Amino acid sequence: DADVTQTPRNRITKTGKRIMLECSQTKGHDRMYWYRQDPGLGLRLIYYSFDVKDINKGEISDGYSVSRQAQAKFSLSLESAIPNQTALYFCATSEGGRQETQYFGPGTRLLVL
Amino acid sequence: DAKTTQPPSMDCAEGRAANLPCNHSTISGNEYVYWYRQIHSQGPQYIIHGLKNNETNEMASLIITEDRKSSTLILPHATLRDTAVYYCIVREISGAGSYQLTFGKGTKLSVIP
Numbered sequence: 613d614a615d616v617t618q619t620p621r622n623r624i625t626k627t628g629k630r631i632m633l634e635c636s637q638t639k640g641h642d643r644m645y646w647y648r649q650d651p652g653l654g655l656r657l658i659y660y661s662f663d664v665k666d667i668n669k670g671e672i673s674d675g676y677s678v679s680r681q682a683q684a685k686f687s688l689s690l691e692s693a694i695p696n697q698t699a700l701y702f703c704a705t706s707e708g709g710r711q712e713t714q715y716f717g718p719g720t721r722l723l724v725l
Numbered sequence: 726d727a728k729t730t731q732p733p734s735m736d737c738a739e740g741r742a743a744n745l746p747c748n749h750s751t752i753s754g755n756e757y758v759y760w761y762r763q764i765h766s767q768g769p770q771y772i773i774h775g776l777k778n779n780e781t782n783e784m785a786s787l788i789i790t791e792d793r794k795s796s797t798l799i800l801p802h803a804t805l806r807d808t809a810v811y812y813c814i815v816r817e818i819s820g821a822g823s824y825q826l827t828f829g830k831g832t833k834l835s836v837i838p
Contacts, residue, residue, distance in 0.1 A: 616768070643824065645824075652830070653830065654812065654827075654828030654829050654830055654831065655769065655826075655828040656828075657825070657826075660824060662824075700766060702768050702769070704768075704769075706824070708824075712816070712823060712824065713759075713771050713774070714769075714771070714826055715771065716768030716769045716770070717768050718767060718768050719766065719767065719768050721766075
């Protein structure tokens, strides 16, 4: 069973629509992250959360918002989707501390028409 | 600015050792070397990390030079399932930026039958 799950796995939407990507984890980690990956490029950090009451912007937060509903759940919203938000989105979790290792979900492939 | 330099691609014969190099000449004493891999658009998978000493786990070995300016990830007996993009990342041990994993373009390893 996967420790980090993402829903949906694939999504097609239209420009201007609001959509939400969800992430759940069973690892008991406090820290959660949202990344996006564009073809041929590495991952870029969108938002991160060190606990339920702590939300921080990453490198590319414009056009995105997040909600940390519980320790185990971290959602990413696109308020008004645009075509250049077409990408592969990954959620990750980590325990924090000196040995911080991030564990990634399977990804959500998003296409904005 | 990239903290690591990796060759864009490498081939390895199935069953042979795969040696993936990484240069991190500006690494500081406060930074770990981490390796992740990504198999065909799946979520990145943690492989191994180290600070100064060589490390080995069930997946791979990590050899870090004495001056810490470069490292090599070794997959001892590569299989077709090891075909992936391998990312070498330097990360702060502690401090405000310790959560950050900066993914570059990595090395595309192709294991050939």
